[in-house]
Amino acid sequence: MDVVSYARxxxxxxxxxxxxxxxxxxxFGKIDGEWRFLASGEAPTTVEKPVExxxxxxxxAVREVEELTGHKILDDSxxxxxxxxxxxxxxxxIDVYVSTSSAGGGLQMLVAGVVKSITAESAQRAALxxxxxxxxxxxxxxxxxxxxKINTLRFLRPDMILLAGGTDGGDKTHVLEMxxxxxxxxxxxxxxxxFRLPVVxxxxxxxxxxxxxxxxxxxxxxxxxxxxRPQIEVEKVEPARNAILELFMEHVMAHAxxxxxxxxxxxxxxxxxxxxxxxxxxxxAEMKKVNVIGVGMGGAxxxxxxxxxxxxxxxxxxxxxxxYSIGNVLKEAGLENVKRWIPLDLTDDEIMGIVYNKMIRxxxxxxxxxxxxxxxxxxxESIRMAFNHHKYLARELKGVKRERTISDIFxxxxxxxxYIDLRRVxxxxxxxxxxxRAPRRAQSMIILADAFQPIGFTYIMQDSVFMxxxxxxxxxxYREIALxxxxxxxxxPLGTLVAAAGVxxxxxxxxxxxxxxxxxxxERVELTFGSVVRIPIPQYKExxxxxxxxxxxxxxxxxxxxxxxRVRGGVVxxxxxxxxxxxxxxxxxxxxxxLLVSWFKALELYPGDFLTKLS
Amino acid sequence: xxxxxxxxxxxxxxxxxxxxxRERALPIRGETLVNQGEKVDFETIVxxxxxxGPPYIVKVAELLGVEPEEVVRYLRVKVGDxxxxxxxxxxxxxxxxLLKKSVESPVEGVVEGFSEITGHLTIRAPPxxxxxxxxxxxxxxxxxxxxxxxxxxxxxxxxxIIGFGGERHGVIELVSSSNQDVVGPDxxxxxxxxxxxxxxxxxxxxxxxxxxxxxxAGIVVGGAKITDLEKVLGxxxxxxxxxRENIGFTLVLTEGxxxxxxxxxxxxxxKENEGREAAINGATQVRAGVIRPEVIIxxxxxxxxxxxxxLGEGKMRVGSTVRIIRYPYFGEIGTxxxxxxxxHKIETESPVRVVRVRLQDGREVLIPRANVEIIxx
Numbered sequence: 001m002d003v004v005s006y007a008r009x010x011x012x013x014x015x016x017x018x019x020x021x022x023x024x025x026x027x028f029g030k031i032d033g034e035w036r037f038l039a040s041g042e043a044p045t046t047v048e049k050p051v052e053x054x055x056x057x058x059x060x061a062v063r064e065v066e067e068l069t070g071h072k073i074l075d076d077s078x079x080x081x082x083x084x085x086x087x088x089x090x091x092x093x094i095d096v097y098v099s100t101s102s103a104g105g106g107l108q109m110l111v112a113g114v115v116k117s118i119t120a121e122s123a124q125r126a127a128l129x130x131x132x133x134x135x136x137x138x139x140x141x142x143x144x145x146x147x148x149k150i151n152t153l154r155f156l157r158p159d160m161i162l163l164a165g166g167t168d169g170g171d172k173t174h175v176l177e178m179x180x181x182x183x184x185x186x187x188x189x190x191x192x193x194x195f196r197l198p199v200v201x202x203x204x205x206x207x208x209x210x211x212x213x214x215x216x217x218x219x220x221x222x223x224x225x226x227x228x229r230p231q232i233e234v235e236k237v238e239p240a241r242n243a244i245l246e247l248f249m250e251h252v253m254a255h256a257x258x259x260x261x262x263x264x265x266x267x268x269x270x271x272x273x274x275x276x277x278x279x280x281x282x283x284x285a286e287m288k289k290v291n292v293i294g295v296g297m298g299g300a301x302x303x304x305x306x307x308x309x310x311x312x313x314x315x316x317x318x319x320x321x322x323x324y325s326i327g328n329v330l331k332e333a334g335l336e337n338v339k340r341w342i343p344l345d346l347t348d349d350e351i352m353g354i355v356y357n358k359m360i361r362x363x364x365x366x367x368x369x370x371x372x373x374x375x376x377x378x379x380x381e382s383i384r385m386a387f388n389h390h391k392y393l394a395r396e397l398k399g400v401k402r403e404r405t406i407s408d409i410f411x412x413x414x415x416x417x418x419y420i421d422l423r424r425v426x427x428x429x430x431x432x433x434x435x436x437r438a439p440r441r442a443q444s445m446i447i448l449a450d451a452f453q454p455i456g457f458t459y460i461m462q463d464s465v466f467m468x469x470x471x472x473x474x475x476x477x478y479r480e481i482a483l484x485x486x487x488x489x490x491x492x493p494l495g496t497l498v499a500a501a502g503v504x505x506x507x508x509x510x511x512x513x514x515x516x517x518x519x520x521x522x523e524r525v526e527l528t529f530g531s532v533v534r535i536p537i538p539q540y541k542e543x544x545x546x547x548x549x550x551x552x553x554x555x556x557x558x559x560x561x562x563x564x565x566r567v568r569g570g571v572v573x574x575x576x577x578x579x580x581x582x583x584x585x586x587x588x589x590x591x592x593x594x595l596l597v598s599w600f601k602a603l604e605l606y607p608g609d610f611l612t613k614l615s
Numbered sequence: 616x617x618x619x620x621x622x623x624x625x626x627x628x629x630x631x632x633x634x635x636x637r638e639r640a641l642p643i644r645g646e647t648l649v650n651q652g653e654k655v656d657f658e659t660i661v662x663x664x665x666x667x668g669p670p671y672i673v674k675v676a677e678l679l680g681v682e683p684e685e686v687v688r689y690l691r692v693k694v695g696d697x698x699x700x701x702x703x704x705x706x707x708x709x710x711x712x713l714l715k716k717s718v719e720s721p722v723e724g725v726v727e728g729f730s731e732i733t734g735h736l737t738i739r740a741p742p743x744x745x746x747x748x749x750x751x752x753x754x755x756x757x758x759x760x761x762x763x764x765x766x767x768x769x770x771x772x773x774x775x776i777i778g779f780g781g782e783r784h785g786v787i788e789l790v791s792s793s794n795q796d797v798v799g800p801d802x803x804x805x806x807x808x809x810x811x812x813x814x815x816x817x818x819x820x821x822x823x824x825x826x827x828x829x830x831x832a833g834i835v836v837g838g839a840k841i842t843d844l845e846k847v848l849g850x851x852x853x854x855x856x857x858x859r860e861n862i863g864f865t866l867v868l869t870e871g872x873x874x875x876x877x878x879x880x881x882x883x884x885x886k887e888n889e890g891r892e893a894a895i896n897g898a899t900q901v902r903a904g905v906i907r908p909e910v911i912i913x914x915x916x917x918x919x920x921x922x923x924x925x926l927g928e929g930k931m932r933v934g935s936t937v938r939i940i941r942y943p944y945f946g947e948i949g950t951x952x953x954x955x956x957x958x959h960k961i962e963t964e965s966p967v968r969v970v971r972v973r974l975q976d977g978r979e980v981l982i983p984r985a986n987v988e989i990i991x992x
Contacts, residue, residue, distance in 0.1 A: 067956065068956070146671075146672050147669065147671060147672075150669060150670060150672075151669065154669070173733065176730075176732055176733050177733055177735070180672065180730060180733055180735060180737075181672065184670040184672065184727070184728075184737050185670070210732050213732075214730065214732070319853065319854055324854060324855065324901055325853075325854055327852050327853055327854065327855065328853035328854050330851075331851045331852065331853045332853075348842065349840055349841065349842050349873075352841045352842065352872070353840075353841060353871075353872045353873040354942075356841050356852065356871075356872045357871045357872050357873070357941070359852075359854075359855050359901065360776050360777045360855055360871055360872075360899075360901055361776070361871070361940050361941070362901055363985050364940055364941045364983075364985050364986045365941075365965065365967060365983050365985050365986060366941070366963055366965075367941055367942065367943065367944075367961055367962060367963065367982070367983065367986060368942055368943055368962055368963070369962060369963055371941070371942060371963075372963045437965055437967075438965075439960075439963050439964035439965045439966075440964065607964065
């Protein structure tokens with residue numbers, strides 16, 4: 001990771017994220033020797049008609065920061081967006097301005113490879129790592145006829161294509177065939193009718209000249225980088241990832257309205273929002289040497305990050321989100337899966353009405369508790385599905401052994417599993433509007449717990465006011481400052497989740513649990529199946545938790561095995577989860593409602609009057 | 616206290632008279648067929664282009680069983696040749712004619728290219744003619760030869776929140792007597808064929824089916840049940856990108872999903888314009904700077920000069936008229952009386968930026984700023 005060092009330490013920093021719906025400004029300052037988050041401002045993003053200039057939305061968001069703090073940031077002497085830089089003393093000026101962007105749908109890519117489970121999968125990891133939304137993955141063996149592939153290419157309007165395939169020195173026929181499909185389809189880029197579609201080629205090096213000939217200069221801007229799979233057992237995604245980021249700046253950003261002005265104002269390159277979010281989570285995991293799963297819930301997409309035994313992976317699930325895509329979450333998850341989290345007297349039509357009315361008016365927020373419970377239910381499903389997608393890509397390299405035929409390798413894939421071991425997740429970090437805005441922190445904690453279902457001991461945190469992407473891009477130039485703000489101001493420590501794997505019958509004993517506050521002060525809990533217990537322990541306090549499970553349950557060390565650990569509290573506390581893994585939700589609606597309400601009550605998830613009405 | 620704020624949800628335009636322009640652009644370069652100043656009607660063809668046909672890759676080397684670089688020897692066609700389905704593209708004879716292999720064209724088209732690297736031949740199917748209609752009745756304001764035509768007209772203009780189906784036109788006819796009424800199948804008859812019917816708060820599934828059967832061109836109504844719409848569409852809705860549905864008519868919901876009375880202002884505009892011809896388009900795309908479905912009712916140019924209402928700019932101020940767009944006050948109209956800077960807790964316990972609104976019945980309520988839209992009333 002490149003960290004640029006600057007001679008003078010800044011005093012005030014402004015960061016913005018130009019999101020697909022709203023532009024979010026965050027303002028940081030060094031007060032009494034410590035870095036603090038000072039204020040936030042938000043305004044609708046102005047990337048499309050009628051305004052078509054992102055700087056207008058940035059100005060509106062920053063104006064709100066000025067109103068709230070009385071700190072002068074905007075240079076009002078000019079119509080064009082400009083900041084008072086550097087800091088001029090008192091409440092005037094800033095030293096650094098950074099920005100991320102996912103406006104206009106972010107970076108939308110199409111990935112093409114030869115073998116679905118080998119090059120196409122590696123290429124997909126590279127594209128996702130660069131912050132892209134992968135619109136489709138084409139491969140020779142994807143089951144589609146050539147004309148179907150061509151139709152897909154013609155229909156989608158990607159910002160860029162990543163093409164890979166073949167090992168260096170190996171057969172080049174298939175990758176050339178794929179390039180020919182792209183060439184004849186002549187897909188048109190999303191922005192700018194006149195410019196050439198960028199293609200990153202990261203396949204067999206012997207095919208480079210042929211590729212350049214097939215993908216002619218008239219339509220394509222081909223960038224050649226090192227092979228993503230130079231040998232079958234080696235994956236090298238970095239060169240492709242860097243080329244994608246470069247092209248993103250050159251083509252996509254430069255063609256989006258108003259970005260050229262914004263690009264002149266920033267202290268370091270604008271990053272795609274998910275890339276910045278991932279960078280911050282990765283920096284944190286590396287510093288702490290821990291396994292982390294992160295999730296960013298956007299309006300249009302859900303991003304999942306993992307750092308597992310030092311391995312970083314980022315995935316974007318396009319069309320799983322909480323505003324524009326909320327209808328699609330319901331569609332993909334199925335109404336029954338959403339309903340299992342809703343203990344309310346709502347008909348299917350009413351639930352769907354809440355969800356789809358949110359989709360068509362995506363910036364509205366729930367005013368009633370019923371609406372809030374429905375949105376929380378959808379959120380669980382959105383993360384669950386995005387995590388499934390993530391686990392699918394979080395696998396060992398495919399095709400390393402016995403690569404006799406394509407179908408052989410394909411069979412092998414099915415048997416292999418993700419390297420993400422839910423028993424060894426140290427931290428879960430959540431971010432995004434729905435979590436940041438959750439009125440009670442316990443709501444975020446349980447949404448994350450229900451969606452990821454970790455086993456054993458996991459510490460859960462969330463972004464306080466959605467600033468992880470802002471800090472991620474800042475970390476490129478001021479790593480220490482970004483980390484300081486991340487730990488002290490950004491992350492809200494929700495608490496430790498202690499959860500059992502296993503299945504039993506309702507009320508059956510899961511474990512005896514002892515919480516030692518000190519040598520003298522101990523609390524004992526008998527955890528039963530289907531229950532959840534919240535023990536309020538503040539974030540600055542540590543306790544020792546001993547779990548003695550029955551032989552049907554596992555708290556991370558094996559079935560029936562005792563676990564003893566020192567754990568930290570949080571704003572929610574320590575939550576002991578006896579609901580089993582996979583989490584047990586009864587089929588019978590009445591039984592399910594009773595159980596859900598008991599969880600809501602144990603965690604004080606919603607106001608007391610509301611919960612009393614439910615039971 | 617802040618004196619003004621922007622609305623997160625730009626108010627939908629609902630205006631009895633404004634000046635509407637629509638740029639009609641060809642998907643690719645072609646020919647424009649009208650001149651500046653010319654009057655056009657809904658169905659006038661204003662432009663035409665030829666969309667390149669889909670390409671077909673024929674794996675000649677593989678089909679003949681020869682190496683790619685050898686294929687050229689066996690080709691029976693060259694780049695630029697016109698071929699029909701079944702035309703012999705390449706043939707190969709060996710062992711004194713005992714072994715014969717040939718490759719035929721799978722489609723009609725033109726030989727576009729041949730690659731010696733892969734031994735593949737590309738046949739491009741014939742181009743498709745795309746004719747572009749005016750969509751609205753009005754005057755041609757601008758012509759970019761070969762690319763686009765801009766048409767303008769004074770018109771009543773009503774945007775909806777979501778729609779289904781594409782561009783159509785027809786005569787406006789009300790099928791509800793108030794904005795609160797439900798449209799059932801009995802309100803729709805054979806005489807509604809080709810018309811744009813306007814209802815109140817809800818249209819039932821049976822009424823939607825009847826409309827399809829009698830050949831209604833367009834439906835404008837406050838709301839419809841999502842489950843009924845899914846039955847009509849035949850699938851579950853995912854993301855809100857619509858306009859290409861093939862359901863026999865174009866549907867515009869002005870308020871949303873469920874039983875939601877059409878805003879009185881919109882209903883009254885339709886009432887005033889009953890019997891006039893209008894253009895309707897259900898295309899919707901819910902993103903920043905959204906595309907919303909619309910009804911455009913063109914009016915006579917001369918008689919309305921100077922009396923036009925500009926479309927709103929979306930700034931919310933004390934005194935602005937707003938409509939609440941989320942439960943429990945959905946659809947209620949009120950006046951902004953305060954825009955507090957500080958965050959307030961609402962029923963869900965969320966601390967949010969709010970707006971204080973006096974509703975039409977005199978009640979004062981605190982509403983998240985995100986949950987109102989400005990209306991020009």
